Amino acid sequence: MKPPPVILVTPDTEVKGVEMADVSSSLSENYQRALLAVGAVPVTLAATTERAAIAESLRRCDGVLLTGGEDLHPDLYAPALAPRLKALATLTPDQGARDLRELILVDEAFRQRKPLLAICRGQQVLNVALGGTLWVDLPTQFQPAINHRQMDKKCEIVHEVHLTPNSLLAKISGTCRLGVNSTHHQAVDKPAAVLEVVARSPDGVVEGLQLKATAARMLPFLLSVQFHPERLLARHPEHRAIFTAFARACSSNRKIKI
Numbered sequence: 001m002k003p004p005p006v007i008l009v010t011p012d013t014e015v016k017g018v019e020m021a022d023v024s025s026s027l028s029e030n031y032q033r034a035l036l037a038v039g040a041v042p043v044t045l046a047a048t049t050e051r052a053a054i055a056e057s058l059r060r061c062d063g064v065l066l067t068g069g070e071d072l073h074p075d076l077y078a079p080a081l082a083p084r085l086k087a088l089a090t091l092t093p094d095q096g097a098r099d100l101r102e103l104i105l106v107d108e109a110f111r112q113r114k115p116l117l118a119i120c121r122g123q124q125v126l127n128v129a130l131g132g133t134l135w136v137d138l139p140t141q142f143q144p145a146i147n148h149r150q151m152d153k154k155c156e157i158v159h160e161v162h163l164t165p166n167s168l169l170a171k172i173s174g175t176c177r178l179g180v181n182s183t184h185h186q187a188v189d190k191p192a193a194v195l196e197v198v199a200r201s202p203d204g205v206v207e208g209l210q211l212k213a214t215a216a217r218m219l220p221f222l223l224s225v226q227f228h229p230e231r232l233l234a235r236h237p238e239h240r241a242i243f244t245a246f247a248r249a250c251s252s253n254r255k256i257k258i
Contacts, residue, residue: 005250007035008061009042010102010122012069015093023094031067031119034230037240040247049100055108063115063221063250064105066122068228071186072099077133088137089186103129110218115249117242118224120184123209126224130192138185138205145203148182155231158182161207167198168210168223172245173238180207180227187226194218199225221249 009031017024025047035042042065045057058064071089073096074081092098102122106129109116118126124134135141138148150158157179163170170176178199188206191197194215199208209224223242233240 002251004039004041005062005247005254006041006043006060007063007065007247007250008045008058008105009035009065010045010067010098010105011047012067013047013092013094013098027067028230030228030230031065034233034240034243035065035247037233038243038247040243040250045101045105047094047097047101049097049104051104051108054101054104055112058105058108058112058114061114062254063117063246064109065246066102066106066116066118066125066224068120068122068183069098070121071136072121072124072128072134074134074136076103077128078136081136085136085140088140099125106130113219113253115221115246115253116219116223117221117246118209119230120226120228123188123206123224123226124186126222127188127192127195127209130194132188132192132195133190135187135189138187142187142205144201144205146182146201146205148187148201148205149185150182154181154183154228156181157232157236159201161199161201161227163208164196164198167208168245169198169208169225169242172223172241174241175238178238179236180225181231182227184226220253221246 011025011027014026032042163176195209207226229239
């Protein structure tokens with residue numbers, strides 16, 4: 001029997017954990033349940049910025065899941081941004097350690113050619129890691145027609161996104177109009193050169209990315225989404241299909257471990 005794929009999952013960082021009130025790693029069980037539901041085994045990335053430890057952690061796994069959370073520091077993609085705009089970013093409480101850890105992890109995923117799925121903040125991390133930029137605050141800079149931060153409806157469909165026909169996300173979900181939840185105030189501004197937009201909300205906000213055809217050989221699987229399919233898969237098969245496709249790619253790409 002073929003062993004299940006093992007997925008390296010990035011946790012969030014909390015100011016105070018339950019034990020000893022320390023700065024702590026935090027991971028929603030929804031991500032773990034989503035992976036388990038499609039036959040994958042989640043493993044949480046350690047709180048380190050040492051490349052050797054991150055690289056070895058990934059080497060022992062079959063794929064990467066970049067999760068949601070607080071904002072990346074604007075200095076990583078817009079160092080000349082006005083202070084009033086920088087102040088709109090809600091940063092992690094670890095002086096940028098999570099940002100650095102995940103940027104290293106993206107680099108290692110490409111170096112080791114491991115399948116990668118990025119969700120919400122994860123899409124933003126991916127884009128910045130590859131040279132793209134972000135809107136620091138959509139209501140201030142972009143003024144969208146849709147409320148993209150509906151925190152009281154995290155597990156509900158609140159608007160549709162339009163998918164590029166024949167894109168990876170359209171093929172996986174089996175549709176070109178996908179209902180999604182929405183809990184973000186930042187989004188991709190300029191996509192990285194190797195990425196293409198494959199999903200947008202009706203007001204133009206980027207909701208999904210994949211590798212361009214010219215860069216497709218860089219990874220066996222790469223998909224990022226601005227919404228949270230892990231909160232929708234129990235009732236919406238098209239969102240479960242995202243995790244199913246990712247797990248299959250991880251399993252197919254598995255190297256023999258000794």
